[in-house]
Amino acid sequence: MRYMKNQNRDNLSPLDFVQETHKIKAGGMTPKCPRVYVRTFGCQMNEHDSERLRDMFVQRGYALTERVEDADVIIFNTCSVRKHAEDRVYGKVGTLGKLKAKTPGLIIGIIGCMAEAQKDEIFRRLPIVDFLCGPADLDKVPDIIDKIRNGAGHIMYLEGYKSKRIPEFIRDRRIVSNTYVKIMEGCDNFCSYCIVPYVRGRERSRPSREILEEIKSLIAKGAKNITLLGQNVNSYGKGLKEKNNFIELLRKIDKIIPSPLPSPLWGEGRVRGEIKINFLTSHPKDASQELFKAMRDLKSISKVMHLPIQSGSDKILKKMNRKYTVKKYKKLVKDFRKTVEGGTITTDIIVGFPGETLKDFNDTLKIVREIEFDAAYIFKYSPRPFTKASKFKDDVPLKEKERRHRLLLEIQKKISLSKT
Numbered sequence: 001m002r003y004m005k006n007q008n009r010d011n012l013s014p015l016d017f018v019q020e021t022h023k024i025k026a027g028g029m030t031p032k033c034p035r036v037y038v039r040t041f042g043c044q045m046n047e048h049d050s051e052r053l054r055d056m057f058v059q060r061g062y063a064l065t066e067r068v069e070d071a072d073v074i075i076f077n078t079c080s081v082r083k084h085a086e087d088r089v090y091g092k093v094g095t096l097g098k099l100k101a102k103t104p105g106l107i108i109g110i111i112g113c114m115a116e117a118q119k120d121e122i123f124r125r126l127p128i129v130d131f132l133c134g135p136a137d138l139d140k141v142p143d144i145i146d147k148i149r150n151g152a153g154h155i156m157y158l159e160g161y162k163s164k165r166i167p168e169f170i171r172d173r174r175i176v177s178n179t180y181v182k183i184m185e186g187c188d189n190f191c192s193y194c195i196v197p198y199v200r201g202r203e204r205s206r207p208s209r210e211i212l213e214e215i216k217s218l219i220a221k222g223a224k225n226i227t228l229l230g231q232n233v234n235s236y237g238k239g240l241k242e243k244n245n246f247i248e249l250l251r252k253i254d255k256i257i258p259s260p261l262p263s264p265l266w267g268e269g270r271v272r273g274e275i276k277i278n279f280l281t282s283h284p285k286d287a288s289q290e291l292f293k294a295m296r297d298l299k300s301i302s303k304v305m306h307l308p309i310q311s312g313s314d315k316i317l318k319k320m321n322r323k324y325t326v327k328k329y330k331k332l333v334k335d336f337r338k339t340v341e342g343g344t345i346t347t348d349i350i351v352g353f354p355g356e357t358l359k360d361f362n363d364t365l366k367i368v369r370e371i372e373f374d375a376a377y378i379f380k381y382s383p384r385p386f387t388k389a390s391k392f393k394d395d396v397p398l399k400e401k402e403r404r405h406r407l408l409l410e411i412q413k414k415i416s417l418s419k420t
């Protein structure tokens with residue numbers, strides 16, 4: 001953690017702040033709480049982190065607001081997987097200068113992956129930002145805000161992932177029907193294009209006891225659809241003291257899901273039960289027939305498999321450091337479809353990776369037509385700092401990336417529509 005001097009800030013004491021923000025409304029006794037605005041960019045992992053953070057704020061007496069104009073604290077939970085996501089944050093926060101100037105005590109924070117990737121470059125480009133916090137330290141955000149109120153100046157709370165920590169959020173969560181449970185953090189795969197291992201750190205799993213307790217309490221509060229989150233859920237358990245793996249974890253979870261009453265509404269091929277457990281994301285190098293059997297046999301586990309292929313060319317997959325071939329991927333899909341009747345497969349694809357020729361791209365088109373994914377998330381390659389691929393020549397021109405992106409989207413759209 002580092003502190004920086006802040007030249008130009010209003011030094012409200014904590015008492016002033018409480019008096020400012022808890023003013024009793026005239027004619028009534030409703031206290032006015034400090035209000036926090038949290039906006040999320042990026043993946044489900046970030047959505048989940050923001051949700052946990054909101055719960056912490058509520059517990060600390062804050063009110064949530066949807067409008068920056070009403071906020072005492074503005075937080076952007078950011079993504080750095082593609083440069084475009086960072087540009088959007090720079091653009092959005094850049095528009096808040098006037099609001100900051102006319103709102104005494106307004107605190108602005110940038111948290112998450114972009115904070116970790118860009119570090120003090122953010123303070124240089126956006127002097128109105130008061131603090132940065134990386135993904136491993138998000139549970140500290142309310143304390144960071146208190147420190148700023150106490151006159152600490154600019155704060156950076158980064159690189160917590162180096163100590164392998166996972167944020168310790170409060171256990172008490174607000175009831176949401178569709179919700180997430182993080183089972184692991186970080187990634188050890190180092191796909192050559194991907195910044196995640198550099199901003200979220202190495203893989204670390206949460207003990208199964210903690211995960212089970214969290215799921216139980218969410219179900220008790222009414223959660224119906226729970227998604228287990230990890231960058232590569234199939235390697236869950238690595239480094240834990242207990243002997244456990246992802247399939248074991250799924251079995252343990254399935255056991256604690258209450259059996260629903262029988263109903264004629266549950267058709268064949270659908271998840272048999274009222275409470276559904278999904279998971280994201282599976283890496284093809286670690287997905288197995290054993291996993292597919294678990295998806296077939298465990299009544300509460302969803303039959304949706306998100307299995308990013310990234311490219312249909314072995315040459316590109318090798319350059320991406322994905323550690324599987326198109327042949328192996330096709331075999332996985334065949335096994336999945338044979339084993340998990342009524343199952344759904346979705347994927348991620350990157351177009352315009354360095355060295356992707358027309359032939360490589362046509363190989364991707366071919367595999368997409370052949371497999372007929374239920375849905376595909378298609379991205380234009382974006383060079384990212386720290387990554388191996390950032391040293392490769394980004395040789396597919398933007399216009400060509402856009403053309404490949406459009407073409408693939410059109411083809412996938414037709415496939416997805418034909419399946420509905």
Ligand code: SAM
Nearest residue numbers: 081193194231281308348349379380381382384
């Ligand atoms: N761990 C997951 C996995 O392996 O699929 C998801 C990681 S990432 C947040 C989600 C998707 O973003 C990846 O599957 C990939 O398609 C895409 N992505 C990652 N880095 C990218 C980059 N530099 N440029 C374009 N797309 C990228």
Ligand code: SF4
Nearest residue numbers: 187189190191194196
């Ligand atoms: Fe990134 Fe690859 Fe890890 Fe997914 S598996 S987070 S794409 S390095």
